Amino acid sequence: RGRVAGKLALVTGGAQGLGAAQARMLAREGARVLVTDLNEDGAAETARAIEAECGAGTGFSMKLDVTDETAWEDAIDAAREHLGGLSVLVNNAGIGVKGNIETCDLATWRHGFAVNVDSVFLGCQKAIPLMRDNQPGSIVNISSIAGLIASDTMPGYNASKAAVWMLSKSVALYCAKQGWNIRCNSVHPTFIDTPILDGMVKNTGYEKSVVMEKLARQIPLKRVGEADDIANGVLYLASDESKFMTGAELKLDGGISA
Numbered sequence: 359r360g361r362v363a364g365k366l367a368l369v370t371g372g373a374q375g376l377g378a379a380q381a382r383m384l385a386r387e388g389a390r391v392l393v394t395d396l397n398e399d400g401a402a403e404t405a406r407a408i409e410a411e412c413g414a415g416t417g418f419s420m421k422l423d424v425t426d427e428t429a430w431e432d433a434i435d436a437a438r439e440h441l442g443g444l445s446v447l448v449n450n451a452g453i454g455v456k457g458n459i460e461t462c463d464l465a466t467w468r469h470g471f472a473v474n475v476d477s478v479f480l481g482c483q484k485a486i487p488l489m490r491d492n493q494p495g496s497i498v499n500i501s502s503i504a505g506l507i508a509s510d511t512m513p514g515y516n517a518s519k520a521a522v523w524m525l526s527k528s529v530a531l532y533c534a535k536q537g538w539n540i541r542c543n544s545v546h547p548t549f550i551d552t553p554i555l556d557g558m559v560k561n562t563g564y565e566k567s568v569v570m571e572k573l574a575r576q577i578p579l580k581r582v583g584e585a586d587d588i589a590n591g592v593l594y595l596a597s598d599e600s601k602f603m604t605g606a607e608l609k610l611d612g613g614i615s616a
């Protein structure tokens with residue numbers, strides 16, 4: 359029972375923040391979920407929370423560094439073993455990329471692209487063969503509103519998230535052209551209160567509540583987002599309710615891009 363009953367889902371970056379909320383929401387709505395993260399203990403904690411809420415055999419976890427090709431192959435094997443296949447892939451893991459065009463060094467730029475973009479490329483490439491056996495399938499790639507709207511302060515984040523946006527469309531068209539019912543869409547959140555914002559808050563030198571209020575004032579709906587605002591969008595894209603939607607972008611941004 360549930361909106362994604364019987365779906366077999368792998369979520370990256372599921373130890374905390376948006377990924378943990380997505381994994382728990384998918385499980386609550388009937389999916390079996392393999393929670394992955396660089397932080398193995400955090401992923402295990404999310405899987406334990408899922409099992410406590412949804413029952414034994416609903417949540418699994420493993421370490422997955424999304425920049426590592428071999429680790430992706432192991433994760434797909436684990437999906438086959440623990441879930442019995444794969445029908446939903448959520449490429450959620452991502453990081454901020456510090457520095458403007460003068461101050462961002464090449465190593466930071468490259469690491470940002472590895473975690474934000476290589477991850478999605480590898481995830482799609484490694485998952486699709488197994489997803490073909492479990493159609494209909496859905497790939498959900500977490501980009502950002504920053505992949506659609508530029509800022510002078512974060513060229514690395516802007517460019518990497520724009521790459522995720524366009525990569526999603528290309529994968530969507532490819533799968534459709536092959537005649538596979540594997541959809542691929544991108545999600546574009548604005549500021550959401552998760553640990554990723556803490557680094558940004560720290561840089562401002564202000565209290566978190568002050569920064570949050572300032573961010574909220576920029577958003578037409580007058581608040582920053584909650585993790586479940588994004589998880590609800592991911593749930594929709596993962597479910598068959600969105601079965602005519604592929605190659606599209608879902609903006610979850612309180613109206614900031616309107």
Ligand code: NAD
Binds near residue numbers: 373
């Ligand atoms: P977060 O920092 O709270 O969580 C990110 C998770 O990714 C962490 O658990 C971390 O361990 C994991 N991770 C980092 N590098 C990894 C790697 N190499 N391999 C595997 N896992 C790795 O961030 P969040 O806010 O939950 O962000 C999730 C996604 O949403 C990211 O792609 C982020 O860019 C995007 N996003 C977030 C916001 C926001 O305001 N929170 C806005 C727009 C987009």
